[in-house]
Each structure stands twice: as C-alpha cells, then as structure tokens.
Amino acid sequence: MRNEDRRKESLWLWQAGAALLAAAGFVLLADSGPAGRIWAGWLFLAAAVLLLAGASRLRDRVIRPLEQLYQALSGSAPMDQLVQQAQEVPGLPGAVMEVAAGRIGEAERRMEQLQATADRQAQQTVRRQLTEELCRSALPQVLRDSPATAAFSLAGRVEEGQALSCTFYDYFFIDPGLLCIMVGQVPGDGITEALYMVVAQTTIRSRLRMGRSLVETMADVNTQLYDQGAKQSLCVLVGTLNTANGMFTYVNAGGALPLLMRNGERYEWLEAPVYAAIGMNENVSYRSQQLRLRQGDCLFLQTAGLGQTPGENGVPFQKQELRAVLNRSRSRAQAPEEILQFTADEAAAYCQRDEDRVGYAALMLEYRKGDKELAHCQVPAVPASAGEVTAFLKKRFEDNSIQRRAYARVAVMVDELFALCCRKCKEGGMVTVECGIAPDGQSVTVRMSAPLQGVNPVEDVQEGTEASAVEFIEDQTEYLTFKKGEEQDTVTAVCFLEEEPAAALG
Known part of the structure; x- marks a missing residue:
C-alpha cells in the first residue's frame, strides 16, 4: 500500500x-x-x-x-x-524526505572529503620524510684523525625553518693534505629539489677526487647539470684548504658571502665575486679566489637562509645582527660548534616568530697550525696556566733552532708579564699569547691580548713584588706598549736575543 x-x-x-x-x-x-x-x-x-x-x-x-x-x-x-x-x-511529505536524503548524501560526501584530506596529509608526511632523509644523506661523516686534522677545527650545522629547506654542508679530504669544504642550497622544499642537491654534491665530490681543479670542477658540474634541463640550480660555495700552509682557495657560485676573522680580531665580510649558481646558465666562466689563513683565523660560511631571517621590524638578520653576533662569540673564545650554536640561538631570538624562521646550513672553520716564525696559544687567565705558556714558548724557539740560553731571560720576562695580566684580567677571561720570531733570529715579539678592562698591567702596580716584576720586564724589553681595545687589550713586548741562533740542522 x-x-x-x-x-x-x-x-x-x-x-x-x-x-x-x-x-x-x-x-x-x-x-x-x-x-x-x-x-x-x-x-x-x-x-x-x-x-x-x-x-x-x-x-x-x-x-x-x-x-x-x-x-x-x-x-x-x-x-x-x-x-x-x-x-x-x-x-x-516528499520534500521533507528529499531534504533528509540530501543531508544524508552531504554527510557521505563530507566523509569522502575528510578521507581524501587525510590521504593527502599522509602523502605529504611521507614526501617530507623522504626529503628530510635525502637531505640528511648529504651531510658528511666524521673525519678520521690524521696529522692533517691537527691543523684545523671545523663544525657544521643545519637549522630547519617553518618550511623544509634543501640545504647541506660538507667536508672531506681530496688527498691527505687537502681539505674540501662547502655549503649549499637548492631553492625549494620537495623530493625533486633534494635529489638534485644530492646529485650535484656527489658530482662535485667525484670530480675533485678525480684530480680536477676547483675551477674545472665547477665548470664541468655546471655544464652537466644545465644539460639535464631540470630548471633548477645549486647555490654553493666550495673551497679547498691546504692544511700545510693555510692556503684557502674557493669559488662562490650563487652562495652567501662568508665572514673572516683574522687572529683575534673582528669578523668582516669577505668581499669577493659571486658567480652564477650551478646549473643556472649554460656557459659560466668561474674564477677562484685565494687567501692565506694563519693560526687563529676563522671562516664562517652559511647559506642565504640565515641572513634572510627577518626581525620584528622586518630587517634581515644579515644586515643588522649576523656580524655583531659573531664578534660577540669571538670574545668568548668558543669552539666552532659552540659558535654555531650561539649564532643559531641569537638568530631564533632575533626572529621571534617561529613561522618566519628560514632554514639554513652553516659551517665554521678555524685554522690552528702555527707558522715557524709566528704562532700563538690561548689559555685561561690563571697562574696555573703559566706552565702551558712556557711550553709554548719553548716549542716556538726550538722550531726556529734557537738555543735555550739565548731565550732564557725572555722566557722569564714572559712569565712575569703573564702573571701581571692575570691579575688585571676580568674573571673567567682568556689570555692569547702570540710569539713572533724575526727571520734572522735576532729578536722576538711577544703580544698578550686579554680583557684587561682598559688597565695597563705594567703601570697599575703595587709596591713590592709587582713593582720588581715591572722593573725586570722593562730591563729585558727594547719596546713595550699597551693598546686599549673594545673587548681585548693588548700588551706588546719586543726583545733582542742574547746570541746568534744555532745553525739549523740539515
């Protein structure tokens, strides 16, 4: 019915x-x-x-x-x-039934949409995980200990932003005395970009290990990647370090400018030509740049993301804070990995909003090998470090074939000067002792840098032991000066050695 x-x-x-x-x-x-x-x-x-x-x-x-x-x-x-x-x-009524049926159909469609959304989110999660895995595969392994590794210290770091970034750092030995370092980025955040990055990095590695020069390698890799027609590019800075003499050769292909700190001084931008990114143009004439690193010099390399991090006022981190942050870390005498951590913390605080953070890769290189004529050591400003300073001086003189009786009085003078600097140095400070020996072996220059709070340790002394120490120091030095700095104060002493250095062994 x-x-x-x-x-x-x-x-x-x-x-x-x-x-x-x-x-x-x-x-x-x-x-x-x-x-x-x-x-x-x-x-x-x-x-x-x-x-x-x-x-x-x-x-x-x-x-x-x-x-x-x-x-x-x-x-x-x-x-x-x-x-x-x-x-x-x-x-x-039929209309009511139709409305009910429509609502039911709408509910079913909504369920289908939710299922489709869940599927897309699952796919995005899988793609992100694969991209992250590819980016991790581009990071280097720990270098094995060798005589060459004693000449430098380095560390790398990758920081992720709100969106995934295809960035990497790398270091490896081309041969036992030639270290290669690089930092790079492929614009984009997908699997395709990550694959392109890994292929480009691997190709650079293989070309260098085949004996190709840095310039030839960059040109070859650029041509190969451009011919693939991928319409992508790798912004990278690649450099090689001769661990024996500190000669650093590099090519900047679309990367951010590096910063250089000369021994104990301030970080400055390393102004040099920036060429087209790898794979962007068909014919690019790359040219290498060179600089000589000495003991205590530091290089800071980074991809563009660090400098692009915006602050509350919209000003990029690079223009307002990056160099200042590195110079603050310099005064703390931190190791490369500590400087990278300090910089990352400062960049995050500068950005304030997590959604504005930009991913980047950074690498810090410190050259530690001293020259025969010039070297330095850095020790805590406490009397217990005097033995370490004496051992450093002894090695410097022996490396230059200078006999003990020729530098004995200089060693005592340095010990007294170090004790005075420790008394004036602020708590927790470090003293950098630099020893330079003239090529003819007739004189030696000793420079001590420390946060002395603007006080000359040779002038502001008390009667008694300190006054006697100052008198001895003045008698032994030909030239004694004090220079006040923003963060470090420096005392420089020039002394003549008592006799000619012994002939070098053949």
Missing part, C-alpha cells in the same frame, strides 16, 4: 468518528427523551471505536515508522535503507 493510500485510510477513520460525534449531538438536541439518549449513546460508542481504530493505525503507520527512521538516522544505516524507511512514513 502506498503512502497516499495509507494517509487517506487514516483520515477516513478520523472523519467518520467526528461525523458520528456530530450526529450524536444533533440527536440529543432534537430529541432529549429516552429514545434520543439511546441513539446518542450508540453513536458515541461507534465514534469511540472509530477513533480508537484511527489512533491504532496512526501509531502503526506513522509514529512507529518515524521512530524507526529516527533510529536509522542516529546510526550508520546505508542510504538506500534510509530512503526506504522514509517512504514508509505515510505523513512524511
């Missing part, structure tokens, strides 16, 4: 009952005698029966189907079952 027929049947029962009630009322009004009351009673009884029947049919045909439809809607019944149960409700 259709919904329309069921609805008409229920309405007929209710209408018939209402008619009988009306007839009973007319009978009572027309004839109030015993016969009229009898007929009215029968009519009321018949009306009650019809109304009960109508109520029963209403319960079975309308109320119960509505309850079943409600239960189905509250559960997870399929669409066809919901439509079937909606059709069994006699009094449910």
Whole structure:
C-alpha cells in the first residue's frame, strides 16, 4: 500500500468518528427523551471505536515508522535503507524526505572529503620524510684523525625553518693534505629539489677526487647539470684548504658571502665575486679566489637562509645582527660548534616568530697550525696556566733552532708579564699569547691580548713584588706598549736575543 493510500485510510477513520460525534449531538438536541439518549449513546460508542481504530493505525503507520527512521538516522544505516524507511512514513511529505536524503548524501560526501584530506596529509608526511632523509644523506661523516686534522677545527650545522629547506654542508679530504669544504642550497622544499642537491654534491665530490681543479670542477658540474634541463640550480660555495700552509682557495657560485676573522680580531665580510649558481646558465666562466689563513683565523660560511631571517621590524638578520653576533662569540673564545650554536640561538631570538624562521646550513672553520716564525696559544687567565705558556714558548724557539740560553731571560720576562695580566684580567677571561720570531733570529715579539678592562698591567702596580716584576720586564724589553681595545687589550713586548741562533740542522 502506498503512502497516499495509507494517509487517506487514516483520515477516513478520523472523519467518520467526528461525523458520528456530530450526529450524536444533533440527536440529543432534537430529541432529549429516552429514545434520543439511546441513539446518542450508540453513536458515541461507534465514534469511540472509530477513533480508537484511527489512533491504532496512526501509531502503526506513522509514529512507529518515524521512530524507526529516527533510529536509522542516529546510526550508520546505508542510504538506500534510509530512503526506504522514509517512504514508509505515510505523513512524511516528499520534500521533507528529499531534504533528509540530501543531508544524508552531504554527510557521505563530507566523509569522502575528510578521507581524501587525510590521504593527502599522509602523502605529504611521507614526501617530507623522504626529503628530510635525502637531505640528511648529504651531510658528511666524521673525519678520521690524521696529522692533517691537527691543523684545523671545523663544525657544521643545519637549522630547519617553518618550511623544509634543501640545504647541506660538507667536508672531506681530496688527498691527505687537502681539505674540501662547502655549503649549499637548492631553492625549494620537495623530493625533486633534494635529489638534485644530492646529485650535484656527489658530482662535485667525484670530480675533485678525480684530480680536477676547483675551477674545472665547477665548470664541468655546471655544464652537466644545465644539460639535464631540470630548471633548477645549486647555490654553493666550495673551497679547498691546504692544511700545510693555510692556503684557502674557493669559488662562490650563487652562495652567501662568508665572514673572516683574522687572529683575534673582528669578523668582516669577505668581499669577493659571486658567480652564477650551478646549473643556472649554460656557459659560466668561474674564477677562484685565494687567501692565506694563519693560526687563529676563522671562516664562517652559511647559506642565504640565515641572513634572510627577518626581525620584528622586518630587517634581515644579515644586515643588522649576523656580524655583531659573531664578534660577540669571538670574545668568548668558543669552539666552532659552540659558535654555531650561539649564532643559531641569537638568530631564533632575533626572529621571534617561529613561522618566519628560514632554514639554513652553516659551517665554521678555524685554522690552528702555527707558522715557524709566528704562532700563538690561548689559555685561561690563571697562574696555573703559566706552565702551558712556557711550553709554548719553548716549542716556538726550538722550531726556529734557537738555543735555550739565548731565550732564557725572555722566557722569564714572559712569565712575569703573564702573571701581571692575570691579575688585571676580568674573571673567567682568556689570555692569547702570540710569539713572533724575526727571520734572522735576532729578536722576538711577544703580544698578550686579554680583557684587561682598559688597565695597563705594567703601570697599575703595587709596591713590592709587582713593582720588581715591572722593573725586570722593562730591563729585558727594547719596546713595550699597551693598546686599549673594545673587548681585548693588548700588551706588546719586543726583545733582542742574547746570541746568534744555532745553525739549523740539515
């Protein structure tokens, strides 16, 4: 039976009952005698029966189907079952059923969309994990200890921003005395960019180890990557360090400018030509730059992301803070890995908002090998370090074939001067002792740099032991000066040795 027929049947029962009630009322009004009351009673009884029947049919045909439809809607019944149960409700208009069906269909589509979104997010997570794994594969392994590794100290660091960045640093030996370092970045954050980065880095490595020069390597790799037609590029700075003499040769192909700190001085930008990134143009004439590193010199290399980190006022970190941060770390005499950590912390504090942080790679190189004529050591400003200073001086003189009796009085003078510097140095400070010997071996220059708080340790002395030490120092030196600096104060003493140096052994 259709919904329309069921609805008409229920309405007929209710209408018939209402008619009988009306007839009973007319009978009572027309004839109030015993016969009229009898007929009215029968009519009321018949009306009650019809109304009960109508109520029963209403319960079975309308109320119960509505309850079943409600239960189905509250559960997870399929669409066809919901439509079937909606059709069994006699009094449910077709428009209402269509609205209900539409809502159900909308819910199903929403579930499909949520599932699709979850699938896309899962795919993005997998792609990010693969990209991160590729980027990690580009990082170097720890160098094995060798005589060459004593000539330098280095460390690298990768910092991730809000978006993934394809950046890397690398270092390896081309041969036992030639170290290669590089930092680079491929713009983008996907698997394709990460693969391109790894391929480019590996190609540079292989060309250099085949004996190709740095300039030839850069030209070869550029041509090879450009011919692939990938429409990508690698911004990279590649350099080689001769660990024996400190000669550093490098080519900057689209990378950020490095910073150089000469022995104990301030970090300065290393201004040099920047050529096109690898793979960007077909024909690029790369040229190498050279500089000579001496003991204590430091190089700081980084990709563009560090300098691009914005501050609260929108000014990039490179323009306002990067060099100042490195110069603050310099005064703390930190190791390369500590300087990288300090710089990362300062950049994060400068940025303030995590969503603005930009990923980057950085590498710090410190050259530690001293020359025969010039070298230095750095020790805590405490009397217990005097033995280390004496051992340093002894090695300097022996390396230059100068006999002990020629430098004995100089060694005592340096010991007294070091003790005075320790007394004036601020707590926790470091003293850098530099020893330079003239090529003819006739004189020696000793320079001590420390945070002496602007006080000349040779002038501001007390009577007694300190005064006697100053008198001895002045007697032994030909030239004695004090120079006040922003962070480090320097005392310089020039002494003549007592006799000619012994002939060098053949």
